[in-house]
Amino acid sequence: MRFSDTPGQEVLKDSLRRLADNDTVPHAILLSGAEGTGKMMLARAFAQYLHCRRPVGGEPCGECPDCRMHAELSHPDLHFVYPIVKREKEKIATSADILPLWQQMLVEHPEMPSEQWLEIINAGNSQPSIYVNEADSIVQADSYPPFTSTRKIFIIWRPERMQTAAANKLLKVIEEPMQGTVFILVSDNELQLLPTIYSRTQRFHVGSIENAELTEWLIHNRGLSEDEARRIASIAGGNLINASRLASHSGETEEFRLQYMEIMRQAYKKGAAALKKIADRLGDSKGGYGREKLRRFLLYMGRMARENYLYNLGVGSLVAMTREEEEFASRFAPFIHSGNVEELVKETDRARIDIERNANAKLVLFDFFILLIILIHKKRG
Numbered sequence: 001m002r003f004s005d006t007p008g009q010e011v012l013k014d015s016l017r018r019l020a021d022n023d024t025v026p027h028a029i030l031l032s033g034a035e036g037t038g039k040m041m042l043a044r045a046f047a048q049y050l051h052c053r054r055p056v057g058g059e060p061c062g063e064c065p066d067c068r069m070h071a072e073l074s075h076p077d078l079h080f081v082y083p084i085v086k087r088e089k090e091k092i093a094t095s096a097d098i099l100p101l102w103q104q105m106l107v108e109h110p111e112m113p114s115e116q117w118l119e120i121i122n123a124g125n126s127q128p129s130i131y132v133n134e135a136d137s138i139v140q141a142d143s144y145p146p147f148t149s150t151r152k153i154f155i156i157w158r159p160e161r162m163q164t165a166a167a168n169k170l171l172k173v174i175e176e177p178m179q180g181t182v183f184i185l186v187s188d189n190e191l192q193l194l195p196t197i198y199s200r201t202q203r204f205h206v207g208s209i210e211n212a213e214l215t216e217w218l219i220h221n222r223g224l225s226e227d228e229a230r231r232i233a234s235i236a237g238g239n240l241i242n243a244s245r246l247a248s249h250s251g252e253t254e255e256f257r258l259q260y261m262e263i264m265r266q267a268y269k270k271g272a273a274a275l276k277k278i279a280d281r282l283g284d285s286k287g288g289y290g291r292e293k294l295r296r297f298l299l300y301m302g303r304m305a306r307e308n309y310l311y312n313l314g315v316g317s318l319v320a321m322t323r324e325e326e327e328f329a330s331r332f333a334p335f336i337h338s339g340n341v342e343e344l345v346k347e348t349d350r351a352r353i354d355i356e357r358n359a360n361a362k363l364v365l366f367d368f369f370i371l372l373i374i375l376i377h378k379k380r381g
Helices: 010-021 039-051 065-071 095-108 114-120 132-142 164-175 211-222 226-236 240-248 252-268 272-283 291-313 323-335 341-356 361-376
Strands: 028-032 078-081 152-157 181-187 202-205
Touching: 010 039, 010 202, 028 039, 039 065, 039 152, 039 181, 078 095, 078 132, 095 114, 095 132, 132 152, 132 164, 211 226, 211 240, 226 240, 252 272, 252 291, 252 323, 252 361, 272 291, 272 361, 291 323, 291 341, 291 361, 341 361
Parallel strands: 028 181, 028 202, 078 152, 152 181
Antiparallel strands: none
16 A cells, blocks of 8 residues: 555655654554545555555555565554454454455455445444454564564554453553554544543544545546546545545446436426335335445435535535536426425435335335425425
8 A cells, every 4th residue: 555545645644754764653643534534545555654675755665575465465564453243153253353354345445434344244233343352462462573574563443443441451552562563543533532542642633635636536546537536526525435435336326317307306296106116116125226226326315405405505616516417406406495405315314324224125215205295395494
């Protein structure tokens, strides 16, 4: 992983490089910020930069033995710690027990969407945690010297999910680790960290990414045209996860637009029978959208509600829609106004959450579509 793999964050990248170049790396670093800012990518790039034997131009060389091991996710002096769901029958007690799943996550979803991790580990209704026996493993691993380099690095993803007993056991090793040990904590919410852990780190805030930087990243890393990349960056709102997801499913946008228009037309005509057919088709377990695609479609519908409301207000500079979406909005936006926009967004989110929880998709969608009929005929407040 290279620093350039993460869009933006240039000031932070320079700060991390200086720590390494001046040999002033603290024993514990906290990278904190909202999900989708590229924190884990930065942590991995920094770890590789620290291990690289001949960095070039502020980047890991990518060719030395250490860089090759980083690329293969097999460096013996790089340890990942992450929340898991304990399963005694499957003998899953620490991060190492599901390492192949973690490697799959890093390769397929380097932007680290937390809901994707829940899906990969099949968390169900369980909340993943970092348990006390994980802390025992860290303490034991820290007691050995590095194998191939001068530094042993622990990257702890979402340390706010650490159980209190585990955090207490790590206090001493984080404050006074073995010579050459570096802890990099990557947190989505530093306020949920135990103050005793938080106070033992040197902290760096990772902010949202500028649209221009996201646009450039989408062009070079996702092969999008400049127009498409700019549109997606505008919609993503500085969030790398959103941008990557939209780019991966950019072909869906047209499909979602046409489906959204048909649903809204039928809702305007109070076409309950037609909406029932659409709900049955989209929610069909075999030929329908499927849970994940339905989730994306409802996110799209929620975004369209917001964009149409802004369009209705006449604040074109804040609207992030394609020309085709704007063409429909020019006729439909008057029906999304201050009297119904909050309820529209709320009900769209409710339908999405119900489907994420494995509710009957056909019933959820039909109930939602009937509510749409009521809401878009609601008068302004």
